[in-house]
Amino acid sequence: MVIKVQVKLLSVMLIIIMFFSTSCVTVREIDELNFIMATAFEYEPKTGLYIITVQVPKTVPKGEQPMGPQWMIYQAKGKSLFEAIRNLGKESPRRMYFGHCDIYIIGDEFAKKGIKSLLDFLQRDGETRVSTSHFLLAREPINKLLAISDGQEALPALSLEKLVEVVLKTNSQSPKVTVRDYLKDYMKEASYSVLPLVGTSTPDMEKKEEVTTKFIVSGSGVFKRDKLIGYLRPLESRGYLWAVGKLKAAIIVGTVTNKDKEVKVSYEIVSAESKVEPVIQGEELQVNIKVKATSHLGELDGNLNVDDPKNITQLEKVLNELIKKEVRMAVSKTQELRADVFDVGEKLHKFHPEVWKQVKGDWENVFANITFNIQVESSVIRTGRITELQGGSNE
């Protein structure tokens, strides 16, 4: 009897739930969506309009091949960023879907004006993924950037996404920054961020028709809160990466002396770590930057016996100075920009809150005059498959 009642109750319950779970109201089929893979934002100071450009893959019925490139570009303008985004729908019969967009490129004018509206949208919207999306700063017009096809991947957006990763892992001269990373910096009391710069590069060849324009990621832009305030050149950018411990790999070229002859050396940095520490010396605030780097010997242009420990010590000393020079370049440039990209203010806030209270009102000026003590400890742990290549023009 009890079981019969329970079965009836269960049946009624399931029937009621069925009516409310049909998904008819908000059904979204995959062939009704445009999956945005890359988005670029720009601002027109003359008109006060925001411009949004998106790249979406072409979708065709199973078994058919798309005509021409496998991607399409949509562009729209609006009085606000959100209006521009919704205006994309005027041209697209499919609803724009941001859930898979992993590349966000910011135009130069928009960056100078301030990207707060973009940060707000990316966090507020339910579809966007801030932890996996890359943030990049354009050093060329947005229209040119998203329209190039480098032939490496089916979609330029995928190519660009891989490039950001590969650049960091092969020869770091730009940081990799997700939207989440930027937002974390944005919310700090001393808020400064560094974004990678993306542009295009065309090889200098005689037959222009055989040349493909490609993306290039090198150098970076410096932001104060949400506004672009300056740029770091590639080596300054690398100096910044050394200091904040984000450098993954690098090729550094220096010169050592052997038997009164100069030998050009290419070091391959395979790992690095660092520590930025504000210290109070008497009444003066100083910052210690300690960098540790591990390298392999990549190339010797000259003669040097790498079996001799003295030579290895000399190689390491030279590398120390080269790294120190790059960090010094980054420090000088950021002090000139008055941009505390090394999180010194945040560290003061955490570990010396009483000092931070005194200086935070005038932090930019304080930061610009801080003494940085840079210490580098590097090691050359591999010298490759040969010891010394005898002979040649350097003999």
Next chain:
Amino acid sequence: MNNFTSITSRQFVMGWITKTIAIVIMLTIADTIKYSGRDTWLAVLVGAVIAVFSLLIIYRLVSQFPNKNLAQWSREAFGSFLGSVITIIYIILFFSYAVLATNQYSQIMTGVFVPEDPRISYHVILIVPAVYAAVLGVYVIYRLNEILLPIAALISVAVIGLNYASIDFTNFLPVMEQGVKPVINGGLIIGSRFSFVAIMFVLYPLIIHPKKIITQGFMGLFALVILIQLQVLAIAMFGAQYTSTMQFSFLEIARNIGVSDALSRLDSFILTMWITGIFVFVSIFLYGASVLTMDLLKLKNYSYFTVFFGFAVVVINLFLKDNVSLIKHFMGLPLAYAVLSVSLLLPLLMLMFVSVKKGISS
């Protein structure tokens, strides 16, 4: 008492953990962070102290009336009128919990995941099975919870474990920069959610070996504090200022997972855990409100009241404002004061009254 109408003290404590986590995980923790900032971990400890008092006071009170629930003993202890009023207060409290939890569920579903969906569909989808489970009896809900809670706890730990690389404990520094007030305010909010233990007023006569409640309650509280502190780790990942802007910080932790390209977008795990918890929460409080009403009216069957309360939850939610910020504001300090006055202050007054009365009569 057969095994299908009663629960063990362990099951009771596990139910307490699930109810609290289900409510804290989405909105409460974000609200607490707003008040306490990077000192939220201290606020959780303050909340735990409030929970200890709540647990001890309510246990001490109900243990004086074994085999009876609040509706049965309150008239005996405080007289017919006052006893009925107190019972009605708790019926309203438990019913309000069911309304608010259902509202919170539909707000989050339509606010974050499916904005175009009509909210009523989520009310119905949650309430119908919750009413069904409550009609089947308390054992069904707690037995179900016994299976679901370890899975939910495991998911919580896994979500944090997969974010290990993003954790920076220095984000908790400096400690108490704004003084002790933010910690106390946050502690009151968290403490008020711990006091869902007030369901003991209904369930005490159904608990086998009720003397174990205190020992197991403390163990449960310890587990609860650990599980909530895992959610506070959002501050260690994102920093206090950034976390305080998030509506649903634990969801952001899940969205932050990115172990290679294969292991990411794990929001569904968090949702599974949370929806399960909300279901258990609503079932238990619908059961509590129905049983108290049945005994207040001296009837034999509570299931009609469960169906009525379920229907009422859906109807009331239709009229509640569709605004997550408004609900969040109410669920902050105002709700904390209201809940603490009913689940800490009122039981304390009742305990004092009962103790004095007993002392005089003896």
